[in-house]
Amino acid sequence: MKIISGNPFIKRENEKIFLDSVAFNEIVKQYKTPVLILLEKRIRENIKTFIDVFSSEFKNIQCFYSFKANFLSEICKIVLSEGIGAEIVGLPELKLALKLGFLHDKIIIGGPYLSKELIELSIKNQVKEMIIYDIDDLKKINSIAQKYNCIQDICIRINSQKYNSKLGINFNEKKISKFRNLIKDCQNIRIKSILSHYSTQMNDIKQFRNNIRTIASNLNLLSEQDINIDNINLGGGFPEATVMPREQLRKTAKEIKITLAECDVNFKNIYFEPGRYFLGDAGLFISKIVKVNDNRWIFLNIGNHICPKFARCSLRFYNASQINNPHKYKTSIAGIIPTDQDVLAKDYFFTEELVKGDKVLVTNTGAYCLTFSNRFPYRFPKILLINNNIVKEVFNPNIDKDIAIY
């Protein structure tokens, strides 16, 4: 059996494609395209690889899955069952994490806007840490913690210094003295951790190094003010597991360790918040060619409304109906939104013959497609979760109506 898209759970034997142990043909017989497939075993394997690689470099590593990568309950349940925590940005995600049974000390919460309701529910449930992107949020958290007579641990998100980044705190002399005064006044908070999330799809070790240098320089600034921080959080940003296979992940983990030592960063615990690495290559669309133009443009029955550019997926396209034919002819691929902007790929290597009705696999769509999807007036596709030979419908637009969480 040959592997497709570098993913051991998408295979072909002659003309036949298998998604885990399920024959592709069975799925297209039963389900109309487009359909989004998620592969449970790949999610579990990615989680295990990540934990295995990083725990062989660091004793005190903890992982918090970034819910925003894919917030479907069935997916978050899989993550939970692997012992991973939750990184949450808003109230609906927090409610979901609590409902699914994530323990309070495995939930960290933060975002550019922390509503009163979000802070209140977080504090009531004694979440592990609240992450602030702005020092003014400290007062809000402190007063709510006071009301509940408890002390809330805080992580400060600093600006990663990546060009143009607007997120996180940019400490300067004035801001750091304001921060010091604030934490003196706020008796119901305790500064525990520092976070810098650099970017998405980080393929270059330099990006990880830059992130660590930013953390190191901020830790120095803080310690000059006698503010000592226990834990560091390097965020997420790892590419899909097929794009960064185990050996490359291992090299990255080693480089992270070396850079931390070079920068003299001391810490009790190290945290990561991966999203894409766990989910990205565990998802794929089955779509169909609905139109072929003379100039080697094909149109699929998916588009940027469900496979959005914003999701920054490493999309790969395979003509499943001609899987044995060479994919070496430049083809451009458009979606079905009626705008010229709905381009999925340009000059992509595809089969010579372009046939209306051919089924196309679009891989690496497990992370952020749902999050960034929009309500262009097409029906959202069904979502299937495959484990071994079992196919489970985890989203059916006829029953569930809307993908959003409330």
Ligand SMILES: Cc1ncc(COP(=O)(O)O)c(C=O)c1O
């Ligand atoms: C603070 C933070 N942590 C974690 C993540 C997850 O990133 P990824 O899915 O690239 O691992 C993001 C994504 O934007 C983020 O902003």
